[in-house]
Amino acid sequence: MNRGLLAAVALSLGCGLLGASHHLATADVPGGTVVRTTPVAGTPHILDGRVFAVTRVGNTVILGGSFTRVRNEGSNTEVVRNGLVALDANTGQVSPVFNPNPGTSVTSLLPAADGTSVYVGGGFTSISGATRARVARIRVADGAVVPTFNAGTINGNVRDMALRNGRLWIAGAFTHVAGRSQPALATLDPDTGAYLPYMGLRVAGTHRGSGVTQVLKIDTTADGSRLVAVGNFDTLQGVRNHQLLMLDTSGASAQPATFRTGFYLTPCSSAFDTYMRDVAFSDDDSFFVVTTTGAYGGSTGACDTTARFETRTVSTDAPPSWINHTGGDTTYGVEVTPAAVYVGGHQRWQNNPFAGDRAGPGAVSREGIAALDPVNGLPLSWNPGRDKGVGVFDFLFDDRGLWVASDTTRIAGQLRSRIALLLKDGATRPTIRTPLLPNDVYTGGSTAALTGLLKRRYDGAVAGAVQDPPDGGINWSTVRGAFMVNGVLYLGQSDGSFTRRTFSGTRFGGAQVVNTSDLIVRLAAWHDEVAVMTGMFLDDNRVYFTLTGDPNLYYRYFTPESGVVGAQRYVAGTGVAGLDLRQARGMFLAGSQVYVATSTGTLVRVDWQRGGASGRLVAGTATTVSGPTLDGQTWGGRAMFLFQNATGGGA
Template sequence: MAVLCCLLAWAGPEAFATTDRGGTLVGEDPVAGTPHVLDGEVLSVAQVGGTIVLGGTFTRARNDGSATELPRRGLLAFDAATGQIDPLFHPDPDGPVNVVVAGPAGTVYVGGEFSRIGDQPRLRLARVALAGGTVVPRFDAGAVNGEVRDLRLRRGKLWVAGQFTRIGGRRHRALAALSARTGAARRSPEVKVRGQARKGLGRTTVAQVDLNANGRFLALIGNFRSVQGERRVQLAVLDLRRGAAVTSFRTRFYAAPCSDLYYSYVRDVAFAPSGSYLVVATSGGPGLPGSPCDTVARFETRGTDRAARPSWIASTGGDTVQAVEVTPSAVYVGGHQRWFNNSFGVNSTGPGAVARQGLAALSPVNGLPFRWNPGRSRGVGVGDLLATDRGLWIGSDTDRINGQLRSRIALLPAGGASYPAVGPPRRPSTIYRVQGGDLVRRTHRGSRSGPATTVPGGGPDWAGVAGAFVLGGQLYVAGRDGSFTRRAFDGTSYGPPEPVDGADGLVPLLDWRAELAATTGMFYDRGRIYFTLAGSRRLHYRYFNPESGIVGAVRLVASRKAGGFAPRKARGIFVAGKHLYWTTASGRLRRTGWSQTAQAARPDGEATDVGGPLVDGVRWGPGVVFAGPTVRRGG
C-alpha cells in the first residue's frame, strides 16, 4: 500500500496517455554566435548559471566569427548569452568526459575516463570551479575503478552511474551515492545492481540515470538484470525516499533481444517534467512492430502494474536514437536515425515512414512526429540534449543543423511553432447525422433531442463518406474511395478540403487507405483515431498527430465486444466526455462508459439507450453520426 500511495502521488495530470493540451516547440533555425567545437564529440551539456559547460572527446574549439583555434581538451565553458568561450576555463582532463552536471556555488561535477584534471589527480570523477577551471580540493572520491557514465545531484547526494565495482575503497557496482560536498562514498543507501541483460555478456553497467522533478525517483538504464534483488532488465526506478527501494514499476519490454551485436541496447532515459511518465531511447537494429529495438518508448509511472507495457512505441526502422529530452510540449530525440513512424522498415522506408534526419520532436501523447524537422548531419549521433528557458541545446559529433554551420553544439531557440489543444467534446450537445445524402444536426441533452436542421451544402459528398469526426474546428472525413481529408467546419459552413496525408510522402500507407473505405464509424480521442470496420468484431485504432497529419503505421486493437458495445454491429460511433456513443441498425442511440488506459481507451460498463424511436422518437442510424459544434440560434 505504501508503494501504491507514493506512485499515485508521483503521477501528475499527464498520467495515462495525457490529453491533447497544446504546446509550443522550439524553433528550427539555430541561434547564431554559439562556439564551434572542431573535433571529437560533445557528449554532455550542462548549464551553470549563465554558463554552458560541454564535456566530450574534443580537443579544439573556436569562437564564432574567429579563425583562432583554442585548445580545449574534453571540457569547455562559454557564456550562454554571447556564445564566447571562457578564456580561463580549461581544466584539460587527460581522458574523455562522459558527463557534466551543475554543482553548487559555480561548480560542475565531471565524470568520465580521465586520471588527471586541472593538474590534479582525480580518477574518473571530479568537481571543478568555473572560475579558473580549478579542481575543488575538498571533493575527492578516491579511486573509481571503472568508467563513470552519468551523474545526478540531489539534496547533498551525488549519484554516480557507470561500469565500476569500487569507489573510494568501498564496494559499489555500477551505481553509488556519494557526499556531494566531499565525494566520500556513502554506506547508505546501498543499491545492488546485478547481472547482465544477456547473461554473461559484457559488464554490469548503469549507462544513464534521470531524476524526476522533485528528486524523489531515480530511473536507471543499462546492462543489468536485477536491482535490489528484484528482476529489472535494463530499466528500473528507485524511490529515494524509501532508501532507494525499487518501485513496483517493472517491464519485460527490454528483456527481448535485439541484434547479436548488442548485449545491452538502451541508450537514454528521461522523465517528463511532471514525473508521471518516462521515455527510453534505444539502438539494437530493426525489429518487427512492437519490438524494443531502435525505438523511443513511453512508460507511465503510475500504478502498480508489474508488467508495464509501453504507452506508445516510435520506431526508426533500424537506426539508433541516443538522446532524449522531455518537455511539456514535445519529446525531443536525437541520434543517427533517418526516419520515424517506420515500424515496417528494415534499414529502409516502410509504409508510413517520414523523414526525420538526426533530430525529431515527437508528440507526448502518441510518439508520432510533429512537422518540426530541422534536420542535422547525422554522423554517429547526438551526445546530449538539454532544454532550458532559452531553448534546446544539442551536443553532437557533426557540424550542420538545418543546413547551417553549428559545429557540434547548437541552440534551437524557444518560441517556435505552436499547436492548439484539441479533443472530443465533453458532452454530445449537438449530434450530426447523414440522412438521405444531407447532413442534419440536432441538439441533444440527456434523452431529449431538438428538431432536425439541415446543414447547408458546400461540404463533402455525404453519399461517399464512410466516417467523420470534428476536431479543433476541422471536419475530418473518411471517404469510401479511401481518401482522408479535412476542412474548416463551424456547423453551418465549410472551408475548402485538404488531404491528410502526412504519412504518405515516402511510402504510401495503403492499409490505412483500405481501412478508410471499409470504416463503419470513427472518432478521435487522445492521440488516437478509433474505428470499426465492416465485418470486424474489434474496435481498432491508429495513432494520429493532427498537427502534422501523420497517421500511425501500425493498426492496433482497443477492444473486442465490451461494455455492451459490439463493434461488428455499431454504425456511427463517437466519444463525448467519459462515454462512448454509437448507433444501431434499428436507429437506437446507445452509450457505455469509456475508460482510459495507458495504451488506449476501451468501452466499460452496461450499455443504455439515450435516443432512438422508443426514447426520443428520432431514428439515429444506421449511417455516419458524429458529435460536432453547437450552433447558436439563427446560425
C-alpha cells in the same frame, strides 16, 4: 540527459497511469511551443571528437566530450580544450580561463547546488592538476577543482550523474567506490564526495553475457521519489530488471520500485553489449521516455525505438504506452519538454515499424533529429534535419531554448559544429479539447438523408428537433467516419481517402488530403480500413474506429498538427454487454462517454475509461439512451460527429 531548467508544468496527458485508480473525466491534449528549426548564430565550433554532455550553471554553458580543439564563431583562431570547454550562454564566446584539461573523455556534467560549480564525470584520473578519479567538482569561474570534494578511487568510468535530496548519484562501469563494493550505481555526499550507503542495492549481470555490468544513463523525478536507470545489467537485488530499473528513492534508503518491464528482453543485434541509450522523465514526472539502438528487430520489438512508460505503474511487466520505430536506425539522446519529446541519433525515419534500413508503409522522414508528440510518439511537423553522424548525445532545454550536443557539424543546413542552440519561440500548436455535451450532433449519410447532412441538439438525455444544415456539397453517402478538432472536420471516405476541411457549422472549407504518412510509402492498410469503417472518433491523439462486420474497437495514433497517422493498428477491445460493435452505424465521444448509433436506430451510451496505451469501453455501463421506441429519435448514418469550434468549444 539534463533535466530542463524551466519549472515543472502539470500536463493532463491522456495516456493516464497504468494501474491508476482515478482517471480524468476528459483528456485534453495540451498544446505547446516547439523550439525553432534554425539554430541561433554565435555558438562556438567544436572542431573534432564528440560532445557527450552539455549543462548550464548561471550564465555559463559547459560542454564535455572527446574533443581537443575549439574556436569561436567568426574567428580563425583555434583554442586547445581537452574534453571540457565553457562558453557564455548568451554570446557563445569560449571562456579564456576555464581549462580543466582532464586529458580524457568527459561523459557527464551536472550543476552543483551552489550555483557556482559543476560535477564532472568520465574516465579521467586527474583534472585541473589535481588527482581525481572519474568524478570531480570544479568551479565554473576558473575551472579549478573544489578541494573539499574528493570521492576517492572509483575504478571504472562514470557515465551519468544526478543530484536529488542531498545525494549525488553516480552511474557507470565501476565495481568499487572508495574501496567499497557497489557496482554500477552509487550515492555520494555532494559536498565532500564521501560514499553514502543510501544506495545499497546490487545491480548485476549483463544483457547478452558480454561486456561489463554498467548503468549508462539515469534520471530522477523532480520530487526526488523515483530514479530510473538503463544500461548493461540484468538484475536488481537478484530480481530480473533487464536493462531498465526503477528505484523508489522516497524513503530512508533506496528500494526497488513497483515498476518493472520485460520490454527490453528483446535480443536485438549481437553487436551491442546493451542497446539502451538514454532515458528522461517528463517535467511533471508522470512518464519517462527511453531510446535504443540494436538494428531492426521487427515491428513489436524494442530495437531502435523510442518508447514511453508511465512512472507510477504497478506491474512486474509494464508495457510501453507508445512505441516509435525508426526502422533500424539508432536514436541516442532524448529530452522531454511540455511541447515535445526531442530525440536525436542517426535515424532517417520515424513511424517506420515495418521495414529495416528502408522506408516502410507510413514512414516519415526525420533525418538525425525529431520532435515527437508526447501523447503518442508520432513525429510533429518540426523538422530541421541534421547531418546524422553517430548521433545527438545530449540535449539541454533551458530558458533560451534547446542545446543540441553531437558529433556532426550541420543542423538545418547551417554550420554549427557539434553544438547548436535552437531558440524556444518556434511554432505553437493549440490544445486539443475533448468535446462535451450539450452540443450539436451531426449525422451524414443517414437513411433519412442518404447523401445529405443532418444535425440535432443533444444534451445526453434529450435530443432536439432534426435540422437540415448545409451539406458543403459533400456526398455524405460516401463518408465512412468523421470527427472535429478545433474547427477542422476530418472525414474518412469509401475510396479510402482521409481528408480535412474547416467547418464553422454553416460553411465548409476546401478539402485537403491528410497524407503525411503516405509521402514516402503509402500506408495502404490504413486506407483499406477507412474504406470500410462504420464509426470513428478521436481521443488522446488516437483515432478509434470500428469496421464493417468486425466486433473489435481499433485505434491508430494520430497527430493532427503533423497529419501523421500511426503505421500500426492496435486493438482497444471489443463491445460490451448491451453493445455489439458489429452493429455500429456512427459514434462520437463526449467527455468520458462514447455514444454509438446502431443498425436499429438506437443510441447507446458507454462509459469510456482512459489509461495506459489506450482507452477502453467499460463493461456493465452500456445504456440505450435514445431510439425510435424510446423518444422517437432515429440515429445512425455513415458518419456522426460533435461540433467543435476553433478554440475547442462546442456549438
